[in-house]
Amino acid sequence: MGSMSGAVFIGEFHPNDGDLIPSHVIQIIEGDSLAFAISPLFGGSHQRWLMVDPSRARETLMAAAALVLPTSAHHPLAAEVDIDASRVSTDDLAALRRTFEDVRPGVLAVLGHGCVISTDELVDLDDKDIAIFEPVYKRTFSHWSNDNVIFDNRGGQQ
Numbered sequence: 001m002g003s004m005s006g007a008v009f010i011g012e013f014h015p016n017d018g019d020l021i022p023s024h025v026i027q028i029i030e031g032d033s034l035a036f037a038i039s040p041l042f043g044g045s046h047q048r049w050l051m052v053d054p055s056r057a058r059e060t061l062m063a064a065a066a067l068v069l070p071t072s073a074h075h076p077l078a079a080e081v082d083i084d085a086s087r088v089s090t091d092d093l094a095a096l097r098r099t100f101e102d103v104r105p106g107v108l109a110v111l112g113h114g115c116v117i118s119t120d121e122l123v124d125l126d127d128k129d130i131a132i133f134e135p136v137y138k139r140t141f142s143h144w145s146n147d148n149v150i151f152d153n154r155g156g157q158q
Contacts, residue, residue: 012106038064049083051086
């Protein structure tokens with residue numbers, strides 16, 4: 001069973017307060033395999049990218065993000081519900097990634113420790129308005145130890 005290790009919101013930043021006005025969210029789901037679940041926040045159709053190759057995760061994420069942009073509305077993959085990423089050619093991924101790089105959407109990312117997409121990979125989006133959040137505090141109950149496990153903002157385990 002997969003769990004969400006991160007989420008990337010796509011939209012535009014408010015010109016006055018700098019907060020994101022999101023239009024879509026891309027959930028990063030990791031488990032036996034890697035998948036992206038793309039959802040509009042206000043109506044519209046949902047899309048899933050399945051069987052994402054972890055070595056191509058950043059490029060596939062940028063391609064998936066490009067498909068939510070109005071400029072990609074007529075792309076053949078935009079109408080698909082389930083996309084097997086292993087069947088999308090490297091050239092198609094690169095073309096979609098370039099589409100995303102050619103515009104300036106706002107990107108807000110919430111990444112868990114150990115997410116396949118790293119903070120550094122998103123910081124490299126030099127020409128994007130971007131905000132990246134990582135957990136500062138996390139407390140989860142462990143069924144293995146029958147106790148709470150606490151992670152603090154330094155990433156250490158107590």
